[in-house]
Amino acid sequence: MPENHLNNGNPNYKKLNDLYSIQMAKGQLYETIITTKNVNGFEKNLGNLKESDNLKSDDNDTNGSVNAAPIGVLCKNSKQIVLYLYEGTHTVNNIHHHDYFIVNITQNPIIFTKSTLEDLSDEYFEYYHEIPFLKDADAFFVCQVNKIKEITKNNDLGSSKMSIVTADVEEVVQLNSHAIPLNRGIYAVIESLIHYTRIELADNETRTSYWARINEMNRVVKKVGSLQEKEALEEIIKEIKENFKDLN
Amino acid sequence: MPENHLNNGNPNYKKLNDLYSIQMAKGQLYETIITTKNVNGFEKNLGNLKESDNLKSDDNDTNGSVNAAPIGVLCKNSKQIVLYLYEGTHTVNNIHHHDYFIVNITQNPIIFTKSTLEDLSDEYFEYYHEIPFLKDADAFFVCQVNKIKEITKNNDLGSSKMSIVTADVEEVVQLNSHAIPLNRGIYAVIESLIHYTRIELADNETRTSYWARINEMNRVVKKVGSLQEKEALEEIIKEIKENFKDLN
Incomplete structure (x- = not known):
């Protein structure tokens, strides 16, 4: 049913083989939106409280409300991804419960913003085999969950529990032939180059702040980027260190 | 000749109608590499000095060496672009002299880095109607130059002369069906959202630095981005101002 709906009138609709068919590459991390069915509608959408009260008990684990969250997705290989999720979020609860979820590829800034600041309203969603x-x-x-490992991560603000979710990619669907997954690597390179070209004319304080940004961009590229992007940052950093001995 | 060469063996080679066919949009600014023939080989490549000395005088304006530079390109409409170029660079001299130049769409980090830090070697180039x-x-x-306006721009470091080049797009050639022009708008939105999610837990000093980054990203989006990206930044800034009255 939903599949036919997708197919109808969309000349770009196409089933693809794997993640490499949508330009993902092994070892890179992409900014995506993950959509899941909520385990319990109550916590999600108080407006649905009354309706949920009337559901039969075996339907009681979901009132049909859905969740969308911006999540980084690591491409492990052509058919598997890895997620690092903080405990206590809707996404991690829903994935634990339902086993299935969908990763959406988009560059729509409004969707990224709304799903971070608030909730996306129902009209943003459709269903594919009952998954939003x-x-x-x-x-x-x-995606179908393959395994979940729980870890404790220590950071500046203390320690937090995280779930490392490995999932198998069951089906890949293209809706737009220009689909490109969002990866921050090339932007980190461009931003570093912009700082590089300004560093020579800058006063000491500004130079130090540019240098800090370039090191931050190096951290980003190491986390999300391609081998070529990592190589580019290494070149930029090497060049700056040679020219400005006081920076390190 | 070069056109046939492109065509041969590249199944993705295709002539396109205009800038909108390669996903450019009116009013947005893209990170590109502009390639030009050098006006005078002497300043470019001292290794060619002897060879150039031997050229006949009517060939004297070029020794065949080429230039590649990372340049922001504003899409004015489907068939016109605008460049803001500092005086004294190879690119501006070459464009003044030759009238024709090529704008390259790439996301290759090594090409952006090498063309900023040093010069690209000859093997990076081919020719299309004698333009590299x-x-x-x-x-x-x-592109063919339509008009050039010279202005003086004042900034923190004093004033600098710039050329505002308006150029007509003569031909658009696709070499890869996944060609996407690089625009920093969505990246600025994503970076702002990452800071937004951390701002609540941050101490005062860190919060102020996140806020400064978000304002910088707002400046970037206003310069290069789409209406939706500008709207996204406005939403993020509004939300922060409502929650943190001390920031402004």
Whole structure:
């Protein structure tokens, strides 16, 4: 049913083989929107409280409300992804419970912003085999949980529990032939180059702040980027160190 | 000749109608590489000095060496672009002299880095109607200068002369069907959202630095981005101002 709906009238609708078909590459991390069915509608949408009260008990784990959250997705190989999720979020609860979820590929700034600041309203969603996805996505893929490992991560603000979710990619659907997954690597290179060209004319304080930004961009590229992007940052940093001995 | 060469063996080679066919949009600014023939080989490549000395005088304006530079390109409409170029650079001299140049669409981090830090070696280039372009580009377009306006721009470091070049797009060539012009708008939105999610837990000093970054990203989006990206930044800034009255 939902599949036919997708197909009808969309000349770009196409099932693809794997993640490499939507230009993902092994070892890179992409900014995506993950959509899931909520385990319990109560916590999500108080407006649905009354309706949920009337549901039969075996339907009681969901009132049909859905969740969309911006999440970084690591491409492990052509058919597997890895997520690092903080405990206590809707996404991690829903994935634990339902086993299936959808990763949406989009570059729509409003969707990223709304899903971070508030909740996306119902009209943003459609369903594929009963799993919600974003109508406006350029592509999406259906994932099934393969394993979940729980870890404790220490950072500046103390320690937090995280779930490392490995999931198998079951189906990849293209909705727009220009679907490109969002990766921050090339932007980190461009931003570093912009700082590089200004560093020579800058006063000491500004130079130090540019240098800090370039090191931050190096951290980003190491986390999300391609080998070529990592190589580019190494070149930029080497060049600056040679020219400005006081920076390190 | 070069056109046939492109065509041969590249199933993605295609002539396109205009800038909108390579996903450019009116009013947005893209990170590109502009390739030009050098006016005078002497200043470019001292190794060629002897050879150039031997050229006949009517060939004397070029020794065949080429220039590649990372340049922001504003899409004015489907068939016109605008460049803001500092005086004294190779690119501006070459464009003044030759009238024709090529804008290359690529996301190759090594090409952006090498063309900023040093010069690209000859093997990076091919020629299209005698104008150099980058072999590795995903797409390129040939431009002819329409008008050049010279202005003086004042900034922190004093004033600098600039040329505002308006150019007509003569031909658009796709070399890779996934050609996407690089625009920093969505990246600025994503970076702002990352800071937004951390701002609540941050101490005062860190919060102020996140706020400064978000304002910088707002400046970037206003310069290069789409209406939706500008709207996204406005939403983020509004939300922060409502929650943190001390920031402004």
